[in-house]
Amino acid sequence: xDKHRRQHEPDLLQAALTAVQLPGLQWEVxxxxxxxxxxxxxxxxxxxxxxxxxxxxxxxxxxxxxxTLGAALHQLANHGEQGLLVADYVTPPMADELRRRGVQFIxxxxxxxxxxxxxxxxxxxxxxxxxxxxxxxxxxxxxxxxLQVLFALLCRPAAVDLPYREIAALAGVAHGTxxxxxxxxxxxxxxxxxxxxxxxxxxxxxxKRWVDxxxxxxxxxxxxxxxxxxxLDWVEAIDATRYGLLLGGEPAAARLTQHLRxxxxxxxxxxVEPNLLTDxxxxxxxxxxxxxxxxxxxxxxxxxxxxPHLLVYAxxxxxxxxxxxxxxxxxxxxxxAGFA
DNA sequence: AGACCCCTTGTCAGGGATGT
DNA sequence: ACATCCCTGACAAGGGGTCT
Numbered sequence: 001x002d003k004h005r006r007q008h009e010p011d012l013l014q015a016a017l018t019a020v021q022l023p024g025l026q027w028e029v030x031x032x033x034x035x036x037x038x039x040x041x042x043x044x045x046x047x048x049x050x051x052x053x054x055x056x057x058x059x060x061x062x063x064x065x066x067x068t069l070g071a072a073l074h075q076l077a078n079h080g081e082q083g084l085l086v087a088d089y090v091t092p093p094m095a096d097e098l099r100r101r102g103v104q105f106i107x108x109x110x111x112x113x114x115x116x117x118x119x120x121x122x123x124x125x126x127x128x129x130x131x132x133x134x135x136x137x138x139x140x141x142x143x144x145x146x147l148q149v150l151f152a153l154l155c156r157p158a159a160v161d162l163p164y165r166e167i168a169a170l171a172g173v174a175h176g177t178x179x180x181x182x183x184x185x186x187x188x189x190x191x192x193x194x195x196x197x198x199x200x201x202x203x204x205x206x207x208k209r210w211v212d213x214x215x216x217x218x219x220x221x222x223x224x225x226x227x228x229x230x231x232l233d234w235v236e237a238i239d240a241t242r243y244g245l246l247l248g249g250e251p252a253a254a255r256l257t258q259h260l261r262x263x264x265x266x267x268x269x270x271x272v273e274p275n276l277l278t279d280x281x282x283x284x285x286x287x288x289x290x291x292x293x294x295x296x297x298x299x300x301x302x303x304x305x306x307x308p309h310l311l312v313y314a315x316x317x318x319x320x321x322x323x324x325x326x327x328x329x330x331x332x333x334x335x336x337a338g339f340a
Numbered sequence: 341a342g343a344c345c346c347c348t349t350g351t352c353a354g355g356g357a358t359g360t
Numbered sequence: 361a362c363a364t365c366c367c368t369g370a371c372a373a374g375g376g377g378t379c380t
Binding site: 163164165175176179182183 | 347348349350351352
């Protein structure tokens with residue numbers, strides 16, 4: 001199963017290690033995909049210089065964006081070791097952002113931020129080399145509707161053995177789409193046949209890939225409306241069901257953890273009730289702090305009036321600021337427990 | 341045992357959506 | 361505007377269960 005994972009990130013690691021060749025620095029790949037555990041990073045690296053050896057747990061990320069930054073940082077933080085982000089290309093603003101957040105990185109263009117005193121490396125502004133490989137996000141499973149199917153399976157692992165039409169109903173897609181996705185999952189190492197029944201395996205790794213792809217491929221398609229409001233304090237007490245909405249993102253996280261003051265508000269529903277806009281004095285604004293997204297799944301979450309926790313988790317990562325990542329970290333164990 | 345039936349799954353053309 | 365991608369729904373075949 002690891003074979004396919006390597007195909008997904010073919011030479012990114014080698015390309016980055018080659019690009020970041022500085023006098024006196026020597027990279028060594030200690031391990032690829034240690035233990036196959038998603039929580040332990042994509043590789044373990046050793047950096048030698050001046051007779052010292054520094055150990056890094058690396059996360060490989062292609063096509064890093066603002067929206068996927070949160071997931072990347074969250075994964076790095078989960079390792080509990082010195083983390084290193086390995087990207088195909090880090091733009092100058094992104095490089096500044098990573099440095100500001102204390103995230104060490106290298107990329108395939110030769111940009112780098114490494115700081116383990118007395119080592120300090122700061123290279124920024126290198127242009128990307130020719131595209132490493134076409135952005136092979138991998139077939140249908142990680143397209144928008146594929147992600148809907150995977151979401152249903154991650155929330156309800158047992159559903160993987162349901163008939164395609166039932167899975168399709170849960171996921172809100174056509175059953176033909178389920179066929180395409182289900183054909184790929186065994187190849188990707190996420191589904192195994194056991195006594196003629198399908199079983200979801202390696203769900204933790206699938207979750208990781210899902211939260212990475214969600215803000216890129218699916219989330220942008222769900223936007224029903226975005227609005228601005230000066231004050232968000234109403235969010236903490238709102239009965240969203242009055243407007244046919246479910247709490248997501250920060251409002252949901254605030255209810256679950258009791259120690260987050262939402263800086264943004266995410267709701268999921270089928271449409272935007274005009275009452276919501278008048279009651280809460282919301283002004284349409286494409287950069288606003290309140291968003292309503294289309295509910296794409298057809299099953300109940302764990303908490304009434306709230307989207308499934310896994311989606312709260314994913315949205316926190318997509319928001320990506322430090323507070324949200326902290327809460328996401330607290331939620332992770334609870335979500336992973338659902339896979340057992 | 342055989343016939344029948346329904347559920348499930350695979351396949352594919354059409355066209356809608358999306359990106360260039 | 362055009363090309364590409366891929367989602368959808370229709371159709372047909374496979375397979376297992378049931379009834380006679």
